[in-house]
Amino acid sequence: MARPSPVSDQVKTLFAAEGRHLWSIDELHESVVQALGAADYSTVFRAVSGLERDGLIKRIDLGDGKVHYEVSDEHHEHIRCDVCGRVVEVPGCVLEDASFAVASSTGFKVTSHQLLFSGICPDCESARQA
């Protein structure tokens, strides 16, 4: 049996929780600290690295210079607000046929893709009009 690992366990718990599916290491660290009282950034980093190595979560690049992760069970896209930076999950995969088209036009064997839409979220849009 493995030793108990509160930090690593808490990270897993966070990923398993509802309500949020996208985490930066920073945010995970903050949440773990809040839950356990204390935890080192590097410990959280290592927990995340392990989960990524095991394929349980995957790296998502939002283009903000930070690394984000989400559980890798299902594939989906994201849309980020240009104004507030909020990221929302886009239901469904809109790229099934596109992948095929890309494969035939480039000769590549398409294995995956990452798509990030940018836009203005409803809140920022209404705030903008005020």
Place this chain on the structure above:
Amino acid sequence: MARPSPVSDQVKTLFAAEGRHLWSIDELHESVVQALGAADYSTVFRAVSGLERDGLIKRIDLGDGKVHYEVSDEHHEHIRCDVCGRVVEVPGCVLEDASFAVASSTGFKVTSHQLLFSGICPDCESARQA
């Protein structure tokens, strides 16, 4: 008139040149050094920053931790080889209708998107079979 600025000019030349459309600051720096004999990384960085500020080039995130730029005249996607990392431009925009669908499903006003396919390029694919 502004003073002559060989470094900045050379950066512009590189972006205007055919044959390559995607550059990291590092690669630009290397090419500028090769062309002019010497140039500082920060100078290249500032040249690039200026071009980006003026909207002549735009930042492209390939998920490799480095910042890449390309001329912003036309919108297109990229596909990167999982094995060698080579990035090839995907002709045409495959996402016109998808943007509309995303807008209606998320409530966001979609302003742009960034898509990166991953796959295996023909060279790596044939090398893999050997």
Place this chain on the structure above:
DNA sequence: ATAAATGCAAACGCTTTGCGAGTGC
């Protein structure tokens, strides 16, 4: 003289690693 471009060096932000201490098994 003035303003711009450049080089040098250091600061910065985030990620990653080395190492030693603590602790279940």
Place this chain on the structure above:
DNA sequence: GCACTCGCAAAGCGTTTGCATTTAT
């Protein structure tokens, strides 16, 4: 005793900035 987790501190790595110097106008 062993292996694993953890915290601390520092190293990396790429980006960004401050400052002094040079130089064309």
